[in-house]
Amino acid sequence: MKRRDFLVRQGQFLTALLLAGALPPAIGSRPAGAQTANVTLKFLGWQGYDDPKAMAPLGDKGITLDAQYVTGNAEIVTKLRSGGLGAIDVVTPGISAVRPLITADLIQAIDFTKMPSAAAFFPQFRGLDWQKADGKDFAAPVMWSDYPISYRADLFTDLPNKWADLGDEKYRGRLITLDDPANLWVFAKTLFNTSDFASLTKTQLEKTVEAYMPIKKNLVAVSPSFGDIVDVLARGDAHASVLGWRFIEVQLKKKGMAGASHVPTDGTFLWCDSYCIANQAPHLDETYAFINQMLSPEANAIIAAGTGSGVINSEAVKFLPEDQRKLYPYDQLGDFLAKNPFYISPRLEAEGDIASLRDWTAAWDQVKLS
Amino acid sequence: MVAPAGLFMAIFFIVPLGVLFAYSFGATNGIxxxxxxxxxxxxxxxxxxxxxxLIWRSLWVGSCVGIFSIALAFPLAYAITLGPLQRAGTFVLLMVIVSLFTAYIVRIYAWRTLLGKQGAIGQLLAAAGVPGAPLEALSYSKAAVIITLVSILVPVAVLPLTSALSGIPPACIAAARSLGATAFGAFARITVPLASRGIISAFALTFVIAAGDFITPQLLGGPQAQLAGNAVVSRFGLSFDWPLGSAIAFTLIFLMGALLWAMTLVLRRLGIKDRP
Amino acid sequence: MTTTTSSGPAVAVAGISKRYGAVQALSDVTLAVAPGRFVSLLGPSGCGKTTLMRIIAGLDRQSEGRVLIDGKDMSRTAPHRRPVGLVFQRYALFPHMTVAENVGFALRLRGADRSATQARVQELLDLFQLGQFGGRSIDQLSGGQAQRVALARALADSPPVLLLDEPMSALDLKLRQAMQLELRRLQKQIGATFLFVTHDQDEAMVMSDEIVLMNNGEIVQRGTPEEVYGRPRSLFSARFLGEANLFSGPLRREAGATLLDAGSLLLKSHAAADFAATKGWACIRPEAIRIAASSDNKAERRPNAAAGRVREAIFQGAYRRYVVELDGHSLLVQQPAGSDAVPTFSEADPVSVSWSESGITYIEDADNA
Incomplete structure (x- = not known):
């Protein structure tokens, strides 16, 4: 999930952009007589989901945030386990960490009736399988996105029909990709027609690596962040990024270049991050207020604009910056989600013949470093 | 003086390193x-x-960077100590130190600009009529990593070399000349041996930094020039396998130490002693 | 041991000038040194003596002029091809080599075989009483030992000419005096030409066959120590070497003698008949003056004699010195001590002083008087 690196780099620019936009500049100003609770919530999660602009109205209610950032979903599990319970209020796991969090009894069920913003969620983001247990919801989605090919439309005119076409010799020296095992997952999905990567075996992993090798031959570089990929594409040192991100399109266009995204016909998969409330959260009411605020149309749009991801609140689309409204197919969301499923990350713990996350990252290392 | 320095080392270096070393004998279940x-x-x-x-490549790239950095830094250090630029010495040294403060990442991106397909070096070679093939090899390659690391580390090498060369009495060189040594002979028999400690320090510094680097290979290496550091970073990041990451790191550290030790030994055998 | 083949000078420089930017370090220096001689380049610091030596060695390049070594023009020859040895002020021993390695350096460079080198090194170490020091490292040596190693190193390849740049300035007085004699003996023994740079006039006089006195980048006077001391040709010479009583005044000739009228004093000498100037200086060395008891304080003015009173009397072991107050002059007088034949005086004693004509040296009136 290196896209967060990108956020740090783009953050300041976006802050300026958003301040100039139609947002209520409410920071620091507090109407007289408003109720003040003066509560500081403990946040453990990805940077961006604590966007201060999105949180601004909470300041009036005396709610502030003490944010601790993670660099991997596993950290959320580890930190909650090792003394985080009772201190931490809210966490932001990706899909793969939600189930372990529920199983380990680290998060509590969410009562959406306490959350008015939920009324405007796209129907596709309600009652998702992976957030449910015992008929209760344990996660409130906040952002989602997919993995397309990001490319320079002026230099990369021969688009691949299928993912495997990227192995064609005509792409030699023209491709770049993100340093992430998701490269392999994209190919695993096309090979085994599933996005539940926790179900794939070691043999299937080996087949996936084999399938990826022709693409590796065509790579100019394996880049540490999407921000760096934008730089390489802008220089023309590479023409397309195998593992892309729709936000690259926006960044390239800002540089006056023809950025574009493309999903080959064999489809891609989606990720989704959620807010979850930790068990024994010390400030339950304020945590609900916080999540409700962050999932409100305005705030959800601010977070989406900052992270280049998709919104889950249908009312949020109109608050997005103009160049991001068409980034995701909000008009045909149902079709898109039906075709490109959410993914389940491989398991952390090894079990039998199933390939664990370590197997996948080791395999990816082998591909990228050899 | 020794006690606080020792304490400082213990707290900020030995203890964290010790923890990391302990990890390398451990295991992880992924959580x-x-x-x-x-x-x-x-x-x-x-x-x-x-x-x-990866480890061999790290040692190889580190050695190349160390040798090239010294090859480039030595003439400068010589010029400002024993050579013709003595008067400008302080100024040149100041410039060198200032250049050390230039952000490392900025210089990597500067080289990407120079070595890239649209870069200045590419344009220059194209204008000179050189065919495109060597250009492809320059950006995102082992050569790009070595060139960039050398450019970053030359100032690092200049400092110990300057310090060593400035300690050599010019009269010793003059004495050697008067005793029948050619200019090169005096250089090889007097200047280089007397600067050997500085040369070894400069090599050790640049070698260790280069062999342990992972940012330059990541940004300029391409898939064929990744180093051991990149494998370590993945262990500590994505795959959450700190024990294996530590083991890679300590294997690299051990081999770097062994290589430096062997080098010192060979130099001593050649009669180039690490004194005064 | 010297390899001088011609009977000409071992070292000669002709019309040597050296400029560093606007600074004129040497101007038009010409000098020839005969083989086997011990010659000192003497002068105050900054007079150009070290520069001249470095030009001879080839370590600095002259702006103009020629350098001849053993009759061959070596003006543009690289330093390692000049047959001269060099001993530096601070010895410049190679700190990364042992004593023996230092001494054998020139031989190894020349490609001499190992056993010959070892034999020669041992010979030199023995010559300098360093026999058992061969394996020592340089930082284990005392100042005197280091100095001898530097000499041995410079002499290893038997250069016909040895240039020494103030090699004793780092030694203490006792050691320096011992080394002066030792060096002199050594030079006689090996017969090489020594060109010795020093600012110490005593050192130069003790050791040299010949002194070349330099000032402001020029040779001021040269000659044997006796000549340069006894017959200074300039005020600088008179003052730089030893002490001098100097009197100035108009000069006149009278019956084959030259007289200098210095007010209350009249100096007269037949020895300087060819001295043509009408105005000048007279130099009398303190030891050339006789001093005797006198009651007559107002004697009539006579040439080469005067009466006065002792202002200071100083006992210095080997001799006594008096500062005698004359009418309008004061005079430094030096008498040997320890002999009953020589009377002694105390402060305020009335005395008469006199000197022989040969004690007077006339010096032309220079601008910088």
Whole structure:
């Protein structure tokens, strides 16, 4: 999930952009007589989901945030386990960490009736399988996105029909990709027609690596962040990024270049991050207020604009910056989600013949470093 | 003086390093790291062709960078100490130190600009009628990594070299000349041996920094020029395998130490002693 | 041991000038040194003596002029091809080599075989009483030992000419005096030409066959120590070497003698008949003056004699010195001590002083008087 690196780099620019936009500049100003609770919530999660602009109205209610950032979903599990319970209020796991969090009894069920913003969620983001247990919801989605090919439309005119076409010799020296095992997952999905990567075996992993090798031959570089990929594409040192991100399109266009995204016909998969409330959260009411605020149309749009991801609140689309409204197919969301499923990350713990996350990252290392 | 320095080293260097070293004998289930006394991680490092290649490549790239950095830094250090630029010495040294403060990442991106397909060097070669093939090899290659690291580390090498060369009495060189040594002879028999400690320091510094680097290979290496540091970073990041990451790191550290030790030994055997 | 083949000078420089930017370090220096001689380049610091030596060695390049070594023009020859040895002020021993390695350096460079080198090194170490020091490192040596190693190193390849740049300035007085004699003996023994740079006039006089006195980048006077001391040709010479009583005044000739009228004093000498100037200086060395008891304080003015009173009397072991107050002059007088034949005086004693004509040296009136 290196896209967060990108956020740090783009953050300041976006802050300026958003301040100039139609947002209520409410920071620091507090109407007289408003109720003040003066509560500081403990946040453990990805940077961006604590966007201060999105949180601004909470300041009036005396709610502030003490944010601790993670660099991997596993950290959320580890930190909650090792003394985080009772201190931490809210966490932001990706899909793969939600189930372990529920199983380990680290998060509590969410009562959406306490959350008015939920009324405007796209129907596709309600009652998702992976957030449910015992008929209760344990996660409130906040952002989602997919993995397309990001490319320079002026230099990369021969688009691949299928993912495997990227192995064609005509792409030699023209491709770049993100340093992430998701490269392999994209190919695993096309090979085994599933996005539940926790179900794939070691043999299937080996087949996936084999399938990826022709693409590796065509790579100019394996880049540490999407921000760096934008730089390489802008220089023309590479023409397309195998593992892309729709936000690259926006960044390239800002540089006056023809950025574009493309999903080959064999489809891609989606990720989704959620807010979850930790068990024994010390400030339950304020945590609900916080999540409700962050999932409100305005705030959800601010977070989406900052992270280049998709919104889950249908009312949020109109608050997005103009160049991001068409980034995701909000008009045909149902079709898109039906075709490109959410993914389940491989398991952390090894079990039998199933390939664990370590197997996948080791395999990816082998591909990228050899 | 010694006690506080020792304490400082203990707190900020030995203790963290010790913890990391302890990790390298441990294991992980993907969620937690457990300490132990297992050599499994080292066995993995030694038997895996991937890690072996990466470590050798690190040592090789580090040595190249060390040698090229000294080759470029030595003339400058010589010029400002024993050579014709003595008067400008302080100024040049100041410039060198200032250049050390230039952000490392900025210089990497500067080289990407110079070495890229649209870069100045490419344009220059194209204008000179050189065909495109060498350009492809320059950006995102081992050569790009070495060139960039050398450019970053030359100022680092200048400092110990200057310090060593400024300690050489010019009269010693004059004495050697009057005793029948050619200019080169005096250089080889007097200047170089007397500067050997500085040369070894400069090599050790640049070699260790280059061999342990992972940012430059990541940004300029391409898939063929990744170093051991990149494998370590993945272990500590994505795959959450700190024990194996530590084992790779310590294998690299051990081999770097062994290489430097062997080098000192060879130099001593050649009669180039690390004194005064 | 010297390899001088011609009977000409071992070292000669002709019309040597050296400029560093606007600074004129040497101007038009010409000098020839005969083989086997011990010659000192003497002068105050900054007079150009070290520069001249470095030009001879080839370590600095002259702006103009020629350098001849053993009759061959070596003006543009690289330093390692000039047959001269060099001993530096601070010895410049190679700190990364042992004593023996230092001494054998020139031989190894020349490619001499190992046993010959070892034999020669041992010979030199023995010559300098360093026999058992061969394996020592340089930082284990005392100042005197280091100095001898530097000499041995410079002499290893038997250069016909040895240039020494103030090699004793780092030694203490006792050691320096011992080394002066030792060096002199050594030079006689090996017969090489020594060109010795020093600012110490005593050192130069003790050791040299010949002194070349330099000032402001020029040779001021040269000659044997006796000549340069006894017959200074300039005020600088008179003052730089030893002490001098100097009197100035108009000069006149009278019956083959030259007289200098210095007010209350009249100096007269037949020895300087060819001295043509009408105005000048007279130099009398303190030891050339006789001093005697006198009651007559107002004697009539006579040439080469005067009466006065002792202002200071100083006992210095080997001799006594008096500062005698004359009418309008004061005079430094030096008498040997320890002999009953020589009377002694105390402060305020009335005395008469006199000197022989040969004690007077006339000096032309220079601008910088």
């Amino acid at each position: 937690d790291v457990s300490f132990g006394f297992s050599l499994d991680n080292y066995t993995k490092v030694v038997t895996s062709p991937l890690f072996r290649d």
